[in-house]
Amino acid sequence: MTQMAQQKRLRNIAHNIKDKASLIAATLSIKRHVSSVQVHVLRATTHTLSTPPSDQKIAAVLAAGHNYHVLPRACITTLMDRLHQTRSATVALKCLYTLHNIVVKGPITLKDQLSSYPSYGGHNFLNLSNFRDDSDLESLQLSSWVRWYASVLEQSLTVSRILGYYCHSSKENRERKCLVSGASNADLLYKLEALVGFVEEISHVPESLHLQRNELVYEVVRLVGEDYGCVQGEILLRLEEFGDGKRMGNMDDVGELNELVGYLRRLEGCEEKLVLLFVNRRRNNGLWGLIKRVKSEGVMKMEEIQGKWLTVVTTTNNAATELTRSTNPFLEPGQLSLVPRLSFATVR
Numbered sequence: 001m002t003q004m005a006q007q008k009r010l011r012n013i014a015h016n017i018k019d020k021a022s023l024i025a026a027t028l029s030i031k032r033h034v035s036s037v038q039v040h041v042l043r044a045t046t047h048t049l050s051t052p053p054s055d056q057k058i059a060a061v062l063a064a065g066h067n068y069h070v071l072p073r074a075c076i077t078t079l080m081d082r083l084h085q086t087r088s089a090t091v092a093l094k095c096l097y098t099l100h101n102i103v104v105k106g107p108i109t110l111k112d113q114l115s116s117y118p119s120y121g122g123h124n125f126l127n128l129s130n131f132r133d134d135s136d137l138e139s140l141q142l143s144s145w146v147r148w149y150a151s152v153l154e155q156s157l158t159v160s161r162i163l164g165y166y167c168h169s170s171k172e173n174r175e176r177k178c179l180v181s182g183a184s185n186a187d188l189l190y191k192l193e194a195l196v197g198f199v200e201e202i203s204h205v206p207e208s209l210h211l212q213r214n215e216l217v218y219e220v221v222r223l224v225g226e227d228y229g230c231v232q233g234e235i236l237l238r239l240e241e242f243g244d245g246k247r248m249g250n251m252d253d254v255g256e257l258n259e260l261v262g263y264l265r266r267l268e269g270c271e272e273k274l275v276l277l278f279v280n281r282r283r284n285n286g287l288w289g290l291i292k293r294v295k296s297e298g299v300m301k302m303e304e305i306q307g308k309w310l311t312v313v314t315t316t317n318n319a320a321t322e323l324t325r326s327t328n329p330f331l332e333p334g335q336l337s338l339v340p341r342l343s344f345a346t347v348r
Helices: 003-027 032-044 055-066 070-085 089-105 108-115 137-163 173-181 185-203 209-213 215-243 245-249 254-268 271-278 285-309
Strands: 321-325 336-340
Touching (some): 032 055, 032 070, 055 089, 070 108, 089 108, 089 137, 185 215, 185 254, 215 254, 215 285, 254 285
Antiparallel strands (some): 321 336
């Protein structure tokens, strides 16, 4: 046995002992209700790398949200404490996977506790932007997946807060369409920005895509893929609304049009990485075709408005003209336009 293999074997033994010790300590707690929740969390987030938490273990954690009112808080607190205290990429990934299952199918009591959990500082409210497990090469690679997964999960919660409902909620598609059709341009753009941000976070996936062979990572990507499918639907609803001839035809705010086109360009920049991550399973060519069409319509609308701003400068009485910077917002930085000292005529 090589020295590296021997070290890994000893590390696995130490982790097993640590998991058992934590379970014993939780079992012996005098707070019986809280103790049972802690035991379920520990069983779902062991150091064993081979498999993700089973459906039964996840269900046991989710059950905490259906019982005594103190248990939901205890459940989220236990998960967060374990997540912030561990140095193991495997444990961290399992904690995030469990939290993600709470977001997707957990009771509202657990979701509320998670969404209102206070920030501990740093860019990521889960405080994992600097997470690093360098115990071996595989753990080091898994660390990048932990950081990515935490950012995706955080953005998922942000999107839910901005939309006013969870993407996985049972809200009927007809009801969602009514909300979208009745929204202002500003509201549509505000929520579209959040949805685009979520897609961008997913596209920042680590380069070590080969780790999807790992069953835990595979399940993480599968669950993120389900979120991505829901977000695609939300984006589709808003682009169909913008793509409607009446909505786009009545848009005369250059800032809003520029904002919309900018978001669509950002989405297009994510397509290649998303195809690689999901191996064409969730490509949704209809959505990408709509993105290109609405972007093209937005650019054409801006050019139409731009045409109304253009002026032809004429001189009278042989008056001298001077070069000056135009206030036309469509000109590129440094581009100059002739503006007369005495008079000019506007072409409609």
